[in-house]
Amino acid sequence: MKAVLSGDMPRSVPLTLILGVILVCLALAPFLFPGVRTVDTAARICIFVVLVASYDLLLGYGGIVSFAHTMFFGIGAYGVALASTHMGRGFDALLVGSVAGAGVAAALALVIGLFSLRVRAIFFAMITLAVASAVAVLVSQLSGLTGGEDGLTFQTPRALGPAFKFGDELFGVKLNGKLLAYYLIFLGSLILFLLMLRVVNSPFGRVLQAIRENDFRAEAIGYRVVHYRVAATCLSAAVAALAGSLYAIWLRYVGPDTALSMEIMIDILLMVVIGGMGTMYGAVIGATLLVIAQNYLQNLMGVASGVVDGLPVLPELLSADRWLLWLGVLFILSVYFFPTGVVGRLRARK
């Protein structure tokens, strides 16, 4: 187990238990929580864990603030969509789209990084914001290629569709292509997460941490800060693009709102902060908490509002329409009580 986790153990009993529960729930989600919405939520958690982990490589380990992470995510998603549209449904199209998306994202990150990380990290943040906005506008305008605001709906291989059956039922769950698609997402995300864990615990990851703490000291030892920062940016962009590819495969649709919006960027930031920066496990906790909150807080508040019906003020406060307000309150409370994130807090209590 230690080798699989690259020697980076959770180092806290409660954290180990929480991570174990999340892993088991995600691994068995179609059987434990059968239903379209619950399995969709589980798939989103898997994908966002990878996306947030790749962002944490930049922010938590490299100390680099980027606003273009959604752009790289979108490039991967559009890569799969465009390949599937032009090559036809098939695993070859998924592979070509994913690899091309990751390659384009890494190349773009290299160009941005070489232009901006050479000076100061803050310029990188500003340039990523500008480039991400430009790409979002470009995708909307190039409707002939990208489908514009409507996006692209495409077909994935038949084996990943609900019409494909490879058996009757197992524990009451239909054995169809959608189940295979879920496990493709789950395993893909698991492999990418373990890869990120390996990266941050490698000598490369240690140098990144050293640079984040004090770039001059790292240079005075002999490490070229720009090279390491650019390499981290490229790697992070490629993994974000692969997460985007998984997202497109799951949704069989890609559009500016689902893959390129600034809202996703804000979600990623919230997940990193809530989970805990500079720890890959924070990505697991942050993504799980926020995706579940986004999907179920509204329902939960609807139930709570019904329970307190008849009392003054409370039904209005707990109205399902106010779920975003409460999500904001939960975020403020989590930052106040867990300034180092949930993982940081749990590790401090060990």
Add this chain to the structure above:
Amino acid sequence: MSDPILRLEGVYTNIAQYHILQGVDLEVPRGAVTMLLGRNGVGKTTTLRTIIGHWRAHQGRILLDGEDISRMPTPAIARAGVGFVPEEMGIFADLTVEENMILAAVSGPIDPARLDWVFSIFPPLKTFWKSEAGNLSGGQKQMLSIARAMVEERRLYLIDEPTKGLAPAIISTMARALKELKEQGASILLVEQNFSVARALGDGANVMDDGRMIWSGQMAELSTDAALQERLMGLSMEAH
């Protein structure tokens, strides 16, 4: 006498609008400890940071074994064999002691015999090998800072006030470490405000004032001439 390992020729360094170094000339002989002395704010730290490339020399030459390094980037200077120990315990607090040491060994895996030698000088580093460096005491952090430079043999060591703010017991450990390094034949340029340490370790001495070198000679000569100390630094070493 052999060529010096390091020579500064008319080095000027500006930081923003301030002219900090104004024509510094300095020679660091091979295999000796050269002290860089002077009052606060005269440019000693800036001199070290200019040598390592943190601040660019606007004029003049910095020759390491005859090669001009004044335009080289900091990492290239470090990999050319210049070990730098900054003041204020320059460690990576989020990394373990082990990771700090591994990072500092840029030319390959740490030589076990050399590591044992470092442990013999700084035993707490062995005790806290797997601990986060941020959890060490102030003295232990400074030990780690120096040990990082010592973990590999360097052509030249630049050490900035290694005993600053430390307890007397830790200061003697630091002095012993530097003495052992000296006995190995290392070339060291040392900025030190603690005169008893400077007197015990220094072979040559250079005194700065107002961004210039105002005196160069032997440490033994400076340490025995109270009038000279008073004239150069405005105080006597005997008082410290």
